[in-house]
Amino acid sequence: MGVLRMGHASLRVMDMDAALRHYEDVLGLKTVMKDKDGNVYLKCWDEWDKYSLILTPSDRAGLNHVAYKVEKEEDLDILQKRIEDYGIATEMLPEGSLPSTGRMLKFSLPSGHEMRLYATKEYVGTDVGTVNPDPWPDGLKGAGAHWLDHCLLMCELNPEKGINRVAENTKFMQEVLDFFLVEQVVVGPGGAMQAATWLARTSTPHDIAFVGGPRNGLHHIAFFLDSWDDILKAADVMGKHGTKIDVGPTRHGITRGATIYFFDPSGNRNETFAGLGYLAQPDRPVTTWTEDKLWNGIFYHTGEPVPSFTEVYT
Amino acid sequence: METIELALGDEMTSNPAPEPEKESHEVLLVQTGEVYACSENETLLAGMCRLGRRGIPVGCLGGGCGICKVKVVRGEVVSLGPISRAHVSKEEESEGYTLACRAAPKGAVTLEVVGKMQRSFFHGFTTQQDVLRTKKGGASWES
Known part of the structure; x- marks a missing residue:
């Protein structure tokens, strides 16, 4: 049970077009969706969940939040109690607060950085699939980050x-x-x-x-x-x-x-x-x-x- | 076939249009008296780096980290991109504050360095001798 890995980061950017050129052409991520607020969601080719990076249009740079994926939905309830017992306030954001994402447990680290935990994100698969996969897909851009x-x-x-x-x-x-x-x-x-x-x-x-x-x-x-x-x-x-x-x-x-x-x-x-x-x-x-x-x-x-x-x- | 050859011929003979020469302006740093040349299509920070000494804090070059904050006390600059409101508020911007990585001179400019850059300039490598030496060749409008 518990945390599996880093799931996504939500970053503020001041020029969305320039940011997309960077994350797509230099790092090799692909845009998977945009929401009505202008946030753009991207993923790397070797990831299987829908997105790992959210870019938010803003008047400043920096981090909105960092999210980690946990193994099971019930882990969120267990960890909510543990975090609150430790003395840190939490909030359970309902499913759909972020697109293609289940409910999220939101809290602040002792440093003040916002962290979120979630168990569910839409599965879309890697770019090479799961059956007899090639070691890497054709058409990668830039660095082709995994x-x-x-x-x-x-x-x-x-x-x-x-x-x-x-x-x-x-x-x-x-x-x-x-x-x-x-x-x-x-x-x-x-x-x-x-x-x-x-x-x-x-x-x-x-x-x-x-x-x-x-x-x-x-x-x-x-x-x-x-x-x-x-x-x-x-x-x-x-x-x-x-x-x-x-x-x-x-x-x-x-x-x-x-x-x-x-x-x-x-x-x-x-x-x-x-x-x-x-x-x-x-x-x-x-x-x-x-x-x-x-x-x-x-x-x-x-x-x-x-x-x-x-x-x-x- | 003919059209292809013509197209290739055009490609071979046409030279790329030369970049128009942009006017160069003098930039004076108030605290040190140093002067450098900076053209209208480069950033105040890029020109400053040609002073060639250590301690000029080059950060992200994207207007996000705020390390190259300056105040334009005389002259006019043109914005080359967005600057982070976490480091330069609207009010500050109206008072002449900007980030040197995101502004180019439109004429002779006098700058005050602030924040991190000031620390690098004054706790770093600037000595009184540097200031005296550079003041001898100060900006033309100062003499």
């Missing part, structure tokens, strides 16, 4: 005021939603402060990550690619389209993933993330990165700070 893989949320961290939303979110995810801690960055005297965490429910190194910063926000949403070769090709695609690349291609120490960070036309950071790194399991010992090796964890090859990576987010 699936929405994870997100990283920036959470307020202010030691002088005793605020550490990273640690609070991590505790909540572990104790209430049964995520397991995979990697962490610890800082301060004796490494007493959890400044960043990577948590999973699947067997990949992370399904969600939290990093401390001056204010809450969205650091990035990440799309999965197979290999380092696919990362190189994705960077070629970004060069061709004039996409603003933040960092990479390179490799993380944390999660061991191969990566490129780049921005959508409204400034929301995306990542293409390749390689499964290692088998993440609840009983796998937690990997810890210390303050002096933090940047080796983030960008393993150089180990050097990239200010935009920590200061720029929506």
